[in-house]
Amino acid sequence: MGEQQYNYLIVGAGLFGAVFAYRARKAGKRCLVIDKRSQLGGNIYCENIEGINVHKFGAHIFHTSNKQVWDFVNSIVEFNRYTNSPVANYRGKLYNLPFNMNTFYQMWSVKSPAEAMAKLEEQRAKAKALLEKAGVVEPRNLEEQALLLIGEDIYETLIKGYTEKQWGRKCTELPAFIIKRLPVRMVFDNNYFDDDYQGIPIGGYNKLIDGLLEDTEVCLKTDFFEDRDRLTAIAEKIVFTGAIDEFYNYRYGPLQYRTVSFETTIEDTTNFQGNAVVNYTEREIPFTRIIEHKHFEMFGATLESCSKTVISKEYSAEWKLGMEPYYPVNDERNNNLAEKYRVLAAKEKNVIFGGRLAEYKYYDMAPIVEKVLQMEI
Known part of the structure; x- marks a missing residue:
């Protein structure tokens, strides 16, 4: 130089x-x-x-x-x-994300938007009644906010464990503003993003x-x-x-961050999980998700022509000086x-x-x- x-x-x-x-x-x-x-x-x-x-x-x-x-x-x-359509795995059962009619059918066997909305409103009302009974006017933490937005079933199955792994804290210890809103779609559409x-x-x-x-x-x-x-x-x-x-x-x-580590392996199969992103939402599984990288760029015959695949298990952790800061x-x-x-x-x-x-x-x-x-x- x-x-x-x-x-x-x-x-x-x-x-x-x-x-x-x-x-x-x-x-x-x-x-x-x-x-x-x-x-x-x-x-x-x-x-x-x-x-x-x-x-x-x-x-x-x-x-x-x-x-x-x-x-x-x-x-x-x-x-x-490529269209982002992640899947959630909770105790071996699969759910589509974001929350849409496929998710609600998988969760409650409802088949129409009216049935799904009725179930959501029932769960929201239950959460609101419990908080009012406890004298809570405004949600004090992420758990209370999520229950008011989406109800107990989806929160316990698809949000709680994943979020606690991601942040390394109980949802009751996380601020409510982290979940300001949760997208709810009354259509059978697994496209995660609304962007053009x-x-x-x-x-x-x-x-x-x-x-x-x-x-x-x-x-x-x-x-x-x-x-x-x-x-x-x-x-x-x-x-x-x-x-x-x-x-x-x-x-x-120093400012604080969450960091992420990856366990990457080569698998001797053309297709490991059928999707680029699968979230593991139960708390007991230590990783947050598995990424299968070939699905980002390989489709149809091209996917099958590549005899191996590469996956990465993603682990969230508390950041310390010297580690790579992420979030x-x-x-x-x-x-x-x-x-x-x-x-x-x-x-x-x-x-x-x-x-x-x-x-x-x-x-x-x-x-x-x-x-x-x-x-x-």
């Missing part, structure tokens, strides 16, 4: 950094992208195993109703027609990142914090996508702490903070792209 000068030093080669670098290059700016990992793409990186693009850091499904965003990513790499567009890049997410970073200088295995002064000096501005509390050397203390813990303590760091960030003249770690905010992929497309560069 020497004494070369750049308009932007982009810390992190994930989606935010890659889209920013692409736009900056198109605007005639010179960028250097660095990442402490040995590969590009951040958490959307895919590893090819047995001819299958394995989502190494969890399932990523691109979905949006913003045509500008959809057209933009498709201008880099064509996306396929969804899919997976044909050939995997690496093709998207490679296309975005084409002709941009990149240095991998480069930790910003190990050489901060020199790296800061070689660019006019920094685009920082790492953890905001680390940027400020944990001045107010912000949006409780009062962490939100207040994050706001203190955001106040510091707002005062920076030559640093742009972007992405889930830099903003301490959960993002899907499309809103990240949309945000960068709207930025002045």
